[in-house]
Amino acid sequence: MMKTIVRNRKELGEKIRNMRRNKGFRQIDLARKASVRQALISELENGVTSARCETVIRVLAALDMDLAIISRRKAEFNPMVY
Amino acid sequence: MMKTIVRNRKELGEKIRNMRRNKGFRQIDLARKASVRQALISELENGVTSARCETVIRVLAALDMDLAIISRRKAEFNPMVY
DNA sequence: ATATAATATACTTTTTATCGTATATAGTAA
DNA sequence: TTACTATATACGATAAAAAGTATATTATAT
Numbered sequence: 328m329m330k331t332i333v334r335n336r337k338e339l340g341e342k343i344r345n346m347r348r349n350k351g352f353r354q355i356d357l358a359r360k361a362s363v364r365q366a367l368i369s370e371l372e373n374g375v376t377s378a379r380c381e382t383v384i385r386v387l388a389a390l391d392m393d394l395a396i397i398s399r400r401k402a403e404f405n406p407m408v409y
Numbered sequence: 410m411m412k413t414i415v416r417n418r419k420e421l422g423e424k425i426r427n428m429r430r431n432k433g434f435r436q437i438d439l440a441r442k443a444s445v446r447q448a449l450i451s452e453l454e455n456g457v458t459s460a461r462c463e464t465v466i467r468v469l470a471a472l473d474m475d476l477a478i479i480s481r482r483k484a485e486f487n488p489m490v491y
Numbered sequence: 492a493t494a495t496a497a498t499a500t501a502c503t504t505t506t507t508a509t510c511g512t513a514t515a516t517a518g519t520a521a
Numbered sequence: 522t523t524a525c526t527a528t529a530t531a532c533g534a535t536a537a538a539a540a541g542t543a544t545a546t547t548a549t550a551t
Contacts, residue, residue: 367539
């Protein structure tokens with residue numbers, strides 16, 4: 328899987344929606360796994376709310392994902408090994 | 410720079426404090442750059458508050474860092490190239 | 492078209508983040 | 522010690538997230 332930078336709530340929401348669908352989850356499934364309301368998942372995915380960081384971490388964990396901090400200066404060089 | 414996973418507010422705070430010090434910033438410097446109070450930086454670094462995701466993104470941006478989503482299943486295999 | 496499932500929206504209440512501001516505490520010189 | 526700097530804490534006010542719950546809207550069937 329790729330690392331995906333998220334710089335605003337819209338990007339975060341899109342990413343979460345994609346990952347949820349990839350796993351065949353409904354919003355209600357993800358909500359239960361993360362112990363939040365289905366409505367919150369909807370709001371998150373649509374960028375309606377700027378969720379708390381801990382909430383995002385819980386939702387991502389339910390999707391088997393992690394939140395990470397990376398440097399912008401990171402040389403995005405991933406050499407293929409021949 | 411390494412990618413650093415953050416799974417709770419404590420880890421996030423530690424990471425932010427480290428990065429701030431690496432750059433020789435005082436809390437007040439970082440606060441101004443991110444348009445928040447010095448007190449908020451203190452609270453963030455000490456894990457006193459679970460900041461909003463957008464706030465974290467602003468603070469990280471002021472540190473030249475990005476928030477990213479990564480898969481837990483990612484094979485953490487970064488081969489050396491000889 | 493009707494029924495059903497999934498998602499989005501709405502409303503009130505509770506909880507929490509953030510602010511402004513001020514001060515207390517801790518750290519660092521001189 | 523004294524002065525100064527940096528960080529932590531406090532408190533009231535405001536704004537926003539999240540809850541519970543319900544319903545509206547949209548999508549997907551049959």
